[in-house]
Amino acid sequence: MERLERIGALTLRQDDALPLLGTDSLLLSRFATVRPRARVLDLGCGVGVLGILLAQRAGDLTLDGVERNPQAAELARRNLEENGLRGSIVTGDLRERSVFSQGHYDLIVSNPPYFPVHSGPAASRRSAEARNEGCCTLEELCAAAAPRLKTGGRFALVYRAERLTDLLCALRAQALEPKRLRLVQARADKPPKLVLLEAVRQGRPGLKTEPVLLLNETI
Numbered sequence: 001m002e003r004l005e006r007i008g009a010l011t012l013r014q015d016d017a018l019p020l021l022g023t024d025s026l027l028l029s030r031f032a033t034v035r036p037r038a039r040v041l042d043l044g045c046g047v048g049v050l051g052i053l054l055a056q057r058a059g060d061l062t063l064d065g066v067e068r069n070p071q072a073a074e075l076a077r078r079n080l081e082e083n084g085l086r087g088s089i090v091t092g093d094l095r096e097r098s099v100f101s102q103g104h105y106d107l108i109v110s111n112p113p114y115f116p117v118h119s120g121p122a123a124s125r126r127s128a129e130a131r132n133e134g135c136c137t138l139e140e141l142c143a144a145a146a147p148r149l150k151t152g153g154r155f156a157l158v159y160r161a162e163r164l165t166d167l168l169c170a171l172r173a174q175a176l177e178p179k180r181l182r183l184v185q186a187r188a189d190k191p192p193k194l195v196l197l198e199a200v201r202q203g204r205p206g207l208k209t210e211p212v213l214l215l216n217e218t219i
Contacts, residue, residue, distance in 0.1 A: 002075075008056045010083045014047055018072050021049050023215065024158045024194060025111050027184060029053030031196040032156035036060055038106040040087075043094045043144060044068075044136070048076030050109050055085055063087035064105075066094045068135065094144045095136060102147045107154050112141050114160040138163070138170045146174035149201040154179075156199075161192040177203035182210040 001016045014020050029050055034040065037060045042050050045065030055061055063080060064087045067073040073091040080087050092099050113136070136144075138159075145155045155176050159167050161183060171178055176199035183192035192212065 007052055010052050010055060011079075012047070012049065012052050013075050013079055013082070014049075015071065015075060018069070018075070019046060025049045025053065027194070027196060027213070028109060028111055028156060028158040029057070031158075031180075031182060031198070032107060032109055033154050033180075033198060034058045034061070034107055038062070039064070039104060041065065041100060041105045041108045041148060043108060043110040043141060044112060045076050045089065046072045046111075048079040048089065050111065051076070051085065051087065052079055052083065054109070055083070061085070061087075064100055065089045066092055066099050068093055093136075095140050097147070100148060103150055105148050105153055106150060107156065108145045108149055110141060110145070110155075110157045112136070112138065112157060112159070114163070138166055139173070142170040142174045142176060146176050146201060149176075151202045153201050154198050155201070157197060159195050159197065161195045164195050164197075167195070167197060171197075171199045175202055176200070177205060178207050179203055180208050180210060182213055184213045184215065186215050188214055 003014050005012045034054050034057055036058045039062045040054060042065040045067045048065060051063035051065060063085055065076055067076060070091050073089050076089040090099050168178055178197055178199045180198040182196040184194035185192050
C-alpha cells in the first residue's frame, strides 16, 4: 500500500511492499557533507529517501539515483517530480559503467546491504535484498562510486560497525580515502551498531573520528 509522508517542506511517497524510511537513512542524510548546487548520486536509491532528506539541508541540488527495483525507481521519479527537484532516476544495475557520467559528482551516498550472502539476521522477502549483498558486494559498491566522483568528491555511507575493517579496505582499494568516521550506539552502555563514514576520492591520509552518536539522545 502506498503512503505519503511529510518531510519538512517536502513529501515522500513510500510503499509498504518496499523498504521504508529508517533510522540509518536519517543518520546518513545528516552526516554527509552536502553543499548548495552539488551534484549528488544515490547508489541503490530505493524510493529516493536520501535525496529528499538531503534536499532539506541544501538548495538547488541535482539528485540522481540508480535503483534495480522498477517499482522503487518509479516512486523515486515521482518523489523528485512532485517536489519540484532536479535530477533523474535510472532503473538498472549500479555496477554498469554506462549508468551516469564518470568524474561528475560532488557527493555520492549509499545505504547499502550490510551483510554478506547467507549471513545476518533473518529478513522478510521485502527487505532481504536490501539487507544482504546478493546483488552487489561492498567491493563492487566502492568500485562503482569511485570513478563517478570528481577528484576531491565525497562518498558517504552508513554500514555495520562490525564490518568496519572490510569497509576501510574496500574504500582504499578504490583510492577513496576515509576522512570522517562516526560510530552510532543505541545507548551509552551498548556497543556501536552502525558506522557513518565519508571518504574523499584521491584524498590525503588522515581520518577524523567524531564523537560517538547516541540514538537515545538524537532520534
